[in-house]
Amino acid sequence: MKLRFLGKNSTPGDSPTLYASDQGTYVVQGWRVLDQSGLGRLTIPEGHTAVEVPPELFEHLTKDGARSGELKRIEPPVMLTTEQGTLILQGPRMIDPEALSQMRMPDYETCIEVPKSSILALTEESRGSDHQRTTG
Numbered sequence: 001m002k003l004r005f006l007g008k009n010s011t012p013g014d015s016p017t018l019y020a021s022d023q024g025t026y027v028v029q030g031w032r033v034l035d036q037s038g039l040g041r042l043t044i045p046e047g048h049t050a051v052e053v054p055p056e057l058f059e060h061l062t063k064d065g066a067r068s069g070e071l072k073r074i075e076p077p078v079m080l081t082t083e084q085g086t087l088i089l090q091g092p093r094m095i096d097p098e099a100l101s102q103m104r105m106p107d108y109e110t111c112i113e114v115p116k117s118s119i120l121a122l123t124e125e126s127r128g129s130d131h132q133r134t135t136g
Contacts (some may be wrong), residue, residue, distance in 0.1 A: 001099040003027060007060030009053075015109070018052040018060045021099065023066055026119050028053060028089055029103060029111040035082075042079055044091060050079065051094040052086050061123065064116075071122045077114045078122060091115070 001021050008017040017029040030051030033039055042050060059069035074081055080088040091112035105111065125131060 001096045003099050004064075006063045007057070009057050015104075015106070016051075016057050017103070018057050019028045019059045019099075019103075019112060020116070021113065023113075024116055026116055027099060027103075027111050027113050027115045028057075028091070029109055030057075030089070032108055032110050033088055042088075044090060047092055047110060048090060050088050050090045050109055052082065052088050052108055054086055058123070059118070061119070064107055066120055066123055068123045072125055073122050075122060077112070077118055 003019040004017045005089055006020055008015050010016075015029070016031065017028040019029070021027055025101070030053035033050040033052050038112065039050065044050060050067055054065045055071060058071055061069040071078065074087075077091045078087050079090045082088065087116055089112060091114040093109040094113050096113075099113075
């Protein structure tokens with residue numbers, strides 16, 4: 001799998017990153033979710049994991065042709081909004097060796113692969129009531 005770097009939101013020591021793949025997916029690299037109160041609210045299937053990223057990371061969607069990078073809904077793969085305003089996403093753990101070889105990932109980060117359509121749908125206006133879940 002080939003990745004195309006879209007952007008990152010960095011502070012010293014932190015580097016959530018967004019990539020577009022040649023498979024019609026986005027690869028979201030973020031902080032490993034270690035907060036048990038957040039993890040306890042998720043059902044994470046075998047082969048999946050959760051990552052935490054700042055919402056500003058999705059501003060880079062415009063570099064992949066999206067009209068907006070502002071998420072307007074909190075729906076899967078975005079599972080929770082933390083008290084700090086970061087997002088917890090859940091999806092299949094990235095295991096493709098070719099893709100992983102193109103990334104620089106510290107031990108405290110991991111990444112997931114999600115369909116582009118599931119992320120882009122979150123940038124559209126809600127078609128019904130929006131139930132935002134938060135961690136406590």
